[in-house]
Amino acid sequence: MIGSSPWARRFLTTVGIFGLAFLTVPLLVVIPMSFSSARALTFPPPGLSLRWYETFFGDARWMEAMGTSATVALISSVVSLFLGGLAAYGLRRGAFVGRGWIEANFMAPLIVPTIIAAVALYLGLAKVGLLGSLIGLVVAHTILTIPLVIMVLGVAIRELDIRIEQVAWSLGASWAYTMRKVVLPNLAPSVFAAWIFAFIGSFDEVIVTSFIAGKYETVPKKMFNELILEVNPTITAVATLLIAFTILALAAVAFILGRAGKLRPTLS
Amino acid sequence: MTRSAPFEGVGYVAPLLVLMFVAFNAPIAYMLGFGFWEKSRGFTLEHYAGLLEAPVYLRVLGNTMRIALVATLANILIGYPLALWMRGLGSRARMIALALVVLPFWVSLLVRTYAWIVVLGNGGLVNRGLQWAGLTDAPVAFLYNEVGVTIGMANVLLPFLVLPLFAAMIRIDDRLLQAAASMGAPPRMIFWKVFFPLTLPALAAGALLVFILSLGFYVTPAILGGGRVPMISNLLDTLINQIPRWEQASAISTILLVATLLIFAAYRRLDRRASP
Amino acid sequence: MKRRAFVGAAAGLPALSILGSGHARAEAKEIRMIEAGGKSGDSVEAGYIEPFTKKTGIKVVRESPNPLGKLRALVESGQTSTVLMELGSGGMLQARNLKLIEPVDWAAVAPQPMFPEAKHEYGFGYQYFSTIMAWRAGAKAPKTWADFFNTKDFPGKRCLPDYANYALSFALLSTGVTPDKLFPLDLDTAFKRLNEIKKDIAVWWKAGAQAPQLMKDNEVQYAICWSGRVVGDPAFEVNFAGGMADLSYFTIVKNSKPEDRAAAYKLMHEMSIAANQAKAATVVSYTGPSPDLDALLPKNKLGEYPTSKQNKDVQWIENAEWWATNGEAVNQKWEAFKLSL
Numbered sequence: 001m002i003g004s005s006p007w008a009r010r011f012l013t014t015v016g017i018f019g020l021a022f023l024t025v026p027l028l029v030v031i032p033m034s035f036s037s038a039r040a041l042t043f044p045p046p047g048l049s050l051r052w053y054e055t056f057f058g059d060a061r062w063m064e065a066m067g068t069s070a071t072v073a074l075i076s077s078v079v080s081l082f083l084g085g086l087a088a089y090g091l092r093r094g095a096f097v098g099r100g101w102i103e104a105n106f107m108a109p110l111i112v113p114t115i116i117a118a119v120a121l122y123l124g125l126a127k128v129g130l131l132g133s134l135i136g137l138v139v140a141h142t143i144l145t146i147p148l149v150i151m152v153l154g155v156a157i158r159e160l161d162i163r164i165e166q167v168a169w170s171l172g173a174s175w176a177y178t179m180r181k182v183v184l185p186n187l188a189p190s191v192f193a194a195w196i197f198a199f200i201g202s203f204d205e206v207i208v209t210s211f212i213a214g215k216y217e218t219v220p221k222k223m224f225n226e227l228i229l230e231v232n233p234t235i236t237a238v239a240t241l242l243i244a245f246t247i248l249a250l251a252a253v254a255f256i257l258g259r260a261g262k263l264r265p266t267l268s
Numbered sequence: 269m270t271r272s273a274p275f276e277g278v279g280y281v282a283p284l285l286v287l288m289f290v291a292f293n294a295p296i297a298y299m300l301g302f303g304f305w306e307k308s309r310g311f312t313l314e315h316y317a318g319l320l321e322a323p324v325y326l327r328v329l330g331n332t333m334r335i336a337l338v339a340t341l342a343n344i345l346i347g348y349p350l351a352l353w354m355r356g357l358g359s360r361a362r363m364i365a366l367a368l369v370v371l372p373f374w375v376s377l378l379v380r381t382y383a384w385i386v387v388l389g390n391g392g393l394v395n396r397g398l399q400w401a402g403l404t405d406a407p408v409a410f411l412y413n414e415v416g417v418t419i420g421m422a423n424v425l426l427p428f429l430v431l432p433l434f435a436a437m438i439r440i441d442d443r444l445l446q447a448a449a450s451m452g453a454p455p456r457m458i459f460w461k462v463f464f465p466l467t468l469p470a471l472a473a474g475a476l477l478v479f480i481l482s483l484g485f486y487v488t489p490a491i492l493g494g495g496r497v498p499m500i501s502n503l504l505d506t507l508i509n510q511i512p513r514w515e516q517a518s519a520i521s522t523i524l525l526v527a528t529l530l531i532f533a534a535y536r537r538l539d540r541r542a543s544p
Numbered sequence: 545m546k547r548r549a550f551v552g553a554a555a556g557l558p559a560l561s562i563l564g565s566g567h568a569r570a571e572a573k574e575i576r577m578i579e580a581g582g583k584s585g586d587s588v589e590a591g592y593i594e595p596f597t598k599k600t601g602i603k604v605v606r607e608s609p610n611p612l613g614k615l616r617a618l619v620e621s622g623q624t625s626t627v628l629m630e631l632g633s634g635g636m637l638q639a640r641n642l643k644l645i646e647p648v649d650w651a652a653v654a655p656q657p658m659f660p661e662a663k664h665e666y667g668f669g670y671q672y673f674s675t676i677m678a679w680r681a682g683a684k685a686p687k688t689w690a691d692f693f694n695t696k697d698f699p700g701k702r703c704l705p706d707y708a709n710y711a712l713s714f715a716l717l718s719t720g721v722t723p724d725k726l727f728p729l730d731l732d733t734a735f736k737r738l739n740e741i742k743k744d745i746a747v748w749w750k751a752g753a754q755a756p757q758l759m760k761d762n763e764v765q766y767a768i769c770w771s772g773r774v775v776g777d778p779a780f781e782v783n784f785a786g787g788m789a790d791l792s793y794f795t796i797v798k799n800s801k802p803e804d805r806a807a808a809y810k811l812m813h814e815m816s817i818a819a820n821q822a823k824a825a826t827v828v829s830y831t832g833p834s835p836d837l838d839a840l841l842p843k844n845k846l847g848e849y850p851t852s853k854q855n856k857d858v859q860w861i862e863n864a865e866w867w868a869t870n871g872e873a874v875n876q877k878w879e880a881f882k883l884s885l
Contacts, residue, residue, distance in 0.1 A: 005455055016353030019346045020368050023426055026375055026383035029393070033386070087284040094277020100536055102281055104529055105288055108296070110480055111528040115504050116299055116521045117292075119514075119617050124295035126621035132607075143292050146284065148477070152432050155473045159436060189435040197428070200373045207486060211614055215607050223378050224487075225581040225609055235379050242374040250367050324880040331883065390763050411763075412747050495706035495748025496885040502750075503879065509611035511872050512638060 027243060034236035052237035062234070065217040069203055072134065072218065076141035077198035081191070083142070084149030084198075089183075091150070092157040103150070110147035117144070118211040125212055132214020140208055145198040152197060156190035157183075300525070303518030315519040325503065325520055332500040333527075335414060335489075336482035339421045343478050346422070347429040348471065354430075355437045366434070369427050377424060381491045384420045385411060388492075412494030420488040425481055429474040436470035469539060476535050480528060500524060572803040574603040575811075577628035578615070580792070581608025583772075583828045584671070591824025591832075592670075596814045602807045612638060619644045619798050627804035628811070629795050633864035634709065634871065636667045636793045641868060645795040652809040655816035659851070661861055662833030667793030668812045673830045674771040674850040674859060675710050676787035678755070678780050683765045689786050692766060693718035693737060695744045700765030702741070703755045706748035708878040709867050710788070711738065714768060717786055723860035731874065735881060742885060756780065772829045775848035784847075784855040790862040791833075825849065 034052055036045030056062050084106075091103050109117060121140045122131065130136030160183065168178045184191065206220040213221060223235045306312045319325055354365045372380065387393045388410035395407045410416050440463065448458045486501040493499070500520070507517040579585045585608055593604045607626070612635045618626060631639060639645045647665050655663070662669030677692050679685065683700055686692040693715065695702075704711050712729055715737040721730070738745075746764050749755050755769035760779055767774075771787070774780040794812065796805060814820055821832025822840040831837055831851045838852055846852040850859070867874075 008455070012349055012353040012356070015346065015349035016365075019350035019353075019426070019430075020365060022346065022423060023372050024368055025387055026380040026423065027372060029383040029386050030375055030379055033383075083284045083287070087281045090277045090280025094280060096276055096278040100533070102285060103536070104532060105293065106284065107480075107532060108288075108525075109292060110477075110484070111525055111532070112296060113501050113504050113521050113524060114484055114486060115501065115508050115613070116517065117296070119508060119613055120292070120295035120299045122614070122617040123298060123621050124291050126617075126623055127295075131621075131623070139287075139291055143288065146288075148428075151473055151477050152435075155432060155470050156435065158469065159439065189438065190432065193431040193435055196370060196373065196431070204377050206378075210609055210611075211617070215605055220376055220378065223376060235376070235382075239375045239379040242376075243371060246371055246374045247367070250363075250370070322876050324876050324883065327883055328879060385761075389761060391761060490750055491754070494746065495750060495882060498879060498882045506875065508613040510634075511875055512612050512616065512642075513872055514613075514616070 030236050031240050031243065033233060034240040036233055036236075038233070052233045053241075055234045056237045056241070059234075061217060062219075062222065062238070065219050065222045066238075068134070068137075068216050069218040069220070072137045072141055073199050073202040076138045076145065076202045077195055079138065080142045080145045080149050080198040080202075081195050084146045084194070085153050085191070087146075088150045088153040088157055092154060093162065103154075106150050107147045109144050114207045118208040121208055122211050131212060132216070134216065136212060137209065137216065137218075140212055141202040141205060144205060144208060145201040148197040148201055149194045152190055152194040153187065156187050160186055299514075300518050300522050302514045303516075303520075303522050306515065315515045316523075318516070319519055319523075325516070326523075328498045328503050329500050329520065329524060331498060332483055335418060335421075335497070335499065336479050338414075339418050339425065339482045340475055340479045342418060342422045343425055343429045344471070344475055347426055347433065347474070348467075350426075351430050351433040351437055354434055369430055369434075372423070373427055377487050378491075380424065381420055381488050384416070384423065384492060388416055388419065411492060412496060414493075414497055416492040416494075417489050417497045417499075420492040421482055421485055424488065425478045428481065429471075429478050432474050432477075433467065433470045436467055440466050472535060472539065476532065479531075483524070483528065572602055572801070572807040574605060575628065575804045575807045576605045576607060576626040577630070577794070577808075578607045578610045578618075578626055579628075579630040580610050584792075584830070587824040587827035587830070588670075590827050591820045591822075592811060592814045595817075595820055596811045599814075600807065600810055602810075604811065615639055615644050615797065616642065622799070624799050624801055626797050627800040627808045629797050631667065631793055631795055633669075633790055633793065633862055634867050636664070636795055637864050637868035638871075639795060640666045644798055646798055646800075646805075648796060648812070649805070649809060652806065653812045653816070655813060656818065657835055658816055658833040659835060662791055664793060667795040668815060669791035669793050669833050670812075670815045671792040671824075671830045671832065672789055672850040673792065674784060674787045674789050674855070675705070675768060676771050676774075676782055676784050676859075677766065678759070678769055678774040678782045679766045680759050680762065681779055681781050683781075685781060686766070686783065687785065689714055689718035690720065692768075693741055695741050698766070700744075701746040701763065702744055703747045703749055703758050703764040703767035703769075704745050705755075705768055706750045706882075708874050709862070709871075710768060711748075712874070712878075713788065714786075723786070726860070727863045727866045728870075729866070729874075731877060735877070738881070748882070748885075771848070771850055775829050776845065784850075785858045787855075787859045788862050789850050789856065789859040790864075 032045055035048050035050065037047035037049035037051065038045060087106060091099055112120075121143070125131045125136045125140065130139065164182055164186070165178055168182045173182070204220055205218075206224045209218050209221050210224065219238060223238070303315050304311055304313070306314060354362055354369075357365060375383070385392070389395070390407040390409070390411075394410060395404075398404045398408065410419070445458055445462060448462050449455075453461070484501055485499060486505065489497050489499040490502055504517050504520065507513050507520075579588055585606055589606065593606075597603060610630050612631065615629050615631070629639075629645065636645070645666055648668060650663065653668070659669075662672075677686060677689070679700075684698050686694075686698055691698055692702075712731065712734040713726060715734045716726060716730060717723065719733055719737055747754065747758055749758075749769070752770050752773055755764075755767040756773045756777070758764045759767055771782065771784070774782055794815070796808060800808075815832065816834065818832070818834040818836045818840055821834055821837050825831055825837075825841060829848050831841075831849045833851075838846065841849060841852065846854065849855065
């Protein structure tokens with residue numbers, strides 16, 4: 001319907017493919033580099049070798065960093081999604097005073113320069129004795145990813161016609177039922193986007209983590225430290241593994257959703 | 269909402285608000301307080317006066333805002349058509365496109381930035397391609413200047429714009445557009461009068477998000493800028509970790525915070541006016 | 545490792561109580577240090593922590609990285625858990641001025657002979673590193689800083705550090721100023737020199753890995769970088785002449801516990817032993833402060849180390865005091881300079 005004129009269609013297709021290519025160029029470079037036999041980041045790789053994968057899997061410190069990163073990212077993204085989702089709903093559907101201020105407050109972790117947030121979180125966590133602990137990392141990462149969740153879900157909830165919910169209530173549905181069966185399914189794509197942002201936001205976070213993690217290592221912290229001191233293709237192996245993992249996970253999700261017939265756009 | 273009690277719905281935000289106050293607001297207020305305090309003299313505005321007298325730090329702030337604006341525009345120009353195109357794809361192609369948008373996320377920011385060095389460098393893929401195609405005969409400097417930084421930033425930020433925009437676009441029912449067509453509206457009018465306004469909230473939110481994220485970028489300008497693109501987060505890092513002058517860092521951060529909050533407030537005002 | 549530590553602890557306890565000079569004090573079982581991480585941290589582990597833990601049974605928990613802001617936050621928040629903090633020479637003096645660190649009790653350290661600049665009132669200079677000129681193997685070899693900054697006779701792109709204390713000092717040396725007359729810095733002349741060749745300076749690096757990478761990729765042909773990254777690599781050639789030698793120091797954090805400090809001083813003692821320094825130098829090409837170290841280093845690699853006799857004599861030591869006083873004012877000029885690039 002949109003872009004039904006051939007001119008518009010060609011324009012869209014060109015920009016669309018260019019956009020996708022632009023996004024994937026780093027992938028196309030990183031994946032071959034991870035199989036490179038050279039010590040520095042050269043492209044194209046002079047020879048093929050699995051040494052960087054061996055370095056990664058063989059090094060207990062990398063494995064530990066991976067475990068820490070994954071754990072913190074998983075927990076903090078879920079907590080962030082839950083708290084942020086609730087808050088976004090309250091901000092959009094609620095009628096209490098000071099909504100603008102409160103929303104600005106929730107967005108603050110994104111706006112405040114990261115290094116300032118790093119020192120502030122250091123002082124805050126130290127006060128409650130959570131410095132250098134996994135819980136402290138989860139708390140910090142949750143706070144840092146909340147703005148992303150609220151932004152994404154805030155827009156989606158506002159787009160959701162409230163009359164659907166009102167219809168459900170008037171038919172006798174409880175709050176929990178309405179949430180589960182009416183609101184969430186309609187928000188599903190945005191919930192997915194919000195969760196991804198929160199997860200990646202936590203996984204990639206390096207500046208605050210460098211300050212507060214104590215003796216814990218996370219993947220980006222280790223990469224950043226090493227990049228300061230030497231450039232090492234092991235990080236490309238890490239990246240390729242994550243890409244492979246994501247492809248598998250997305251394929252699995254697509255398979256499951258496809259089975260359940262949920263891939264077509266629905267009336268919202 | 270039908271009723272208008274002043275505290276209705278506050279229960280939804282209360283848990284998060286408490287967490288924010290304790291773990292974030294209080295320490296941040298303490299940090300920003302450094303900008304207003306001098307050990308021997310107590311409350312003072314001399315740090316702000318100092319910033320005005322030697323405005324180089326404010327110039328860096330201005331520089332950062334300009335670059336952030338350019339990166340945001342670049343994102344909109346590429347991201348909106350991209351999301352629109354994805355909406356028109358069949359479900360299998362759409363999944364693949366979506367995967368390609370999400371996949372780069374998984375490549376850590378650091379690795380992606382270094383990948384751009386390989387691509388944009390003097391001996392990199394783009395330059396080699398241009399010379400092979402005969403379009404240039406000397407390497408074009410894409411890196412270690414604002415162009416490289418903007419490209420690197422746009423690359424990282426594009427999914428932040430595209431994903432929410434796409435999510436909003438697929439919820440626009442085709443039948444709405446068909447109805448407009450059946451009433452005789454030409455395709456261009458359907459787009460600008462029906463479709464585009466419906467996507468505007470998501471676009472505005474995405475653009476704001478991208479702009480704010482651009483302001484705070486640290487890694488990409490540091491590596492792709494080659495020291496020639498001073499941005500505020502690198503400056504603040506110097507003031508916190510190298511010099512160190514927490515007072516000035518706090519003063520600059522407060523200014524940045526206030527400026528961004530004003531932009532955010534303007535966005536919310538437009539937003540509220542546009543929504544029913 | 546656990547069994548050895550237990551036996552070590554049993555043997556170490558009497559030694560520690562002697563250090564307590566009669567007071568009934570708790571003994572530290574474990575101390576924390578914040579260090580730079582990466583290979584440097586590994587060198588500390590291999591060279592000093594291993595023999596220390598073997599002798600005393602006290603474990604050392606390492607944390608990285610070590611930005612100065614972290615130390616300030618540490619002391620601001622009243623933490624007493626960390627006793628050792630690695631800082632650069634500038635950082636150490638800033639920390640001293642901000643009252644974040646304590647003076648080192650050198651009597652308790654009882655070190656083996658050390659170069660005098662490493663035995664600072666506020667820190668143990670455990671690692672020398674040099675900032676020197678380097679170039680791609682095959683490019684025309686500069687002998688002096690005047691050569692390096694001469695883009696006409698030595699054509700090629702340069703990569704300079706995005707740090708005022710390196711760039712300005714070397715620029716000034718290239719105009720003919722000798723190291724002993726370098727400070728106080730003539731900023732105008734230094735900036736003028738940089739402005740003269742700025743279109744040939746392709747990149748200003750902040751991360752140590754950038755310069756060697758750029759030379760390998762042939763994006764630049766000449767660079768000023770930290771010695772440990774370029775020595776011993778056939779792709780580069782180096783020249784220590786006129787280079788700047790500087791130290792990384794381990795400092796004692798304010799408000800740290802007395803028993804932690806006692807242990808820290810013992811660790812510092814290990815850092816002064818030449819044999820340990822030789823071990824550390826095998827991990828990373830930086831050297832410890834012992835004058836006797838030369839004899840223990842591999843003969844064919846002597847040219848790679850900052851303090852081997854041949855290199856130490858041609859370098860000059862960084863004047864961290866001047867930078868501690870003037871760093872902030874210079875930084876404003878530096879940021880303005882970068883905006884003009």
